[in-house]
Amino acid sequence: HWTEVALAATRDRLAYTEAESADRVRLTLQLQQAIMPPAPAPLEVPGMRIAVRYRPAESEALVGGDWYDTVLLPSKEVMLCVGDVAGHGIGAATGMVVLRNALRGLAVTGAGPGQLLSWLNRVAHRLTDQVTATAVCGLYNPETGILRWARAGHLPPVLIRGESVTSLPLSEGLLLGVLDDVTYTEQEIRLEGDDTLLMFTDGLVERRDLPVNEAVGEFLVRTRDAPRDLERRLDRLLTHSKSDTDDDTCLIGIQLV
Numbered sequence: 001h002w003t004e005v006a007l008a009a010t011r012d013r014l015a016y017t018e019a020e021s022a023d024r025v026r027l028t029l030q031l032q033q034a035i036m037p038p039a040p041a042p043l044e045v046p047g048m049r050i051a052v053r054y055r056p057a058e059s060e061a062l063v064g065g066d067w068y069d070t071v072l073l074p075s076k077e078v079m080l081c082v083g084d085v086a087g088h089g090i091g092a093a094t095g096m097v098v099l100r101n102a103l104r105g106l107a108v109t110g111a112g113p114g115q116l117l118s119w120l121n122r123v124a125h126r127l128t129d130q131v132t133a134t135a136v137c138g139l140y141n142p143e144t145g146i147l148r149w150a151r152a153g154h155l156p157p158v159l160i161r162g163e164s165v166t167s168l169p170l171s172e173g174l175l176l177g178v179l180d181d182v183t184y185t186e187q188e189i190r191l192e193g194d195d196t197l198l199m200f201t202d203g204l205v206e207r208r209d210l211p212v213n214e215a216v217g218e219f220l221v222r223t224r225d226a227p228r229d230l231e232r233r234l235d236r237l238l239t240h241s242k243s244d245t246d247d248d249t250c251l252i253g254i255q256l257v
Contacts, residue, residue: 043072049230049255051230054066054068065084068252069081077139083099084133095131103116113150113186114184118183118184121152125177132178145191147197153173153175157197160198161195163224194257197254204249209244
């Protein structure tokens, strides 16, 4: 009799734990979908097209903290950024919300991308519960055609110019949240007519059977063979992604016209 009672109590506890876990996953998904809608309205900027794609993780248990943002700032510069919070679940999703909103607020100061990432690193280190993340942040000036950008442990942007597809230089930059005071190297490039720039999280390219640099190399080849139209290019790259990590993915593309 007491064994049956103990088994019944164990079954009740397991049922409660499963229900609690399902509730947490549902809340995490709702939070993620509210901040990262799969089909956001594109930002309208004269002289350029902007397109964004977001693909959630295939498994609900792997709900992650990938994020993106495109913002027209008071300075008339366009901020473009993607980031990836380490881990999965409610902690990653809430960390993503904190960092994304913090970067939006910091960007109105007019600071450059290196300084913005330095401040964002302090937010991650001091104002979150041990959140670490990677990010790449760019500021594009439509009047001069100059893109200034910096990275924090993240894959660099990819530039498509004519038949050439190349990753921008791998500048120094520690991932966010590890140390309190970090300086991020800022670089700049002048974009030309018909150039396309891609920013993405590692869920687009990462594979278990390849080093990251080789996976990125394969991605560059697929990018070269993709349609020139920005919307179709992003759809093709997302559809034919070779990644096998079941991670969520963000992809931003801008094309000068």
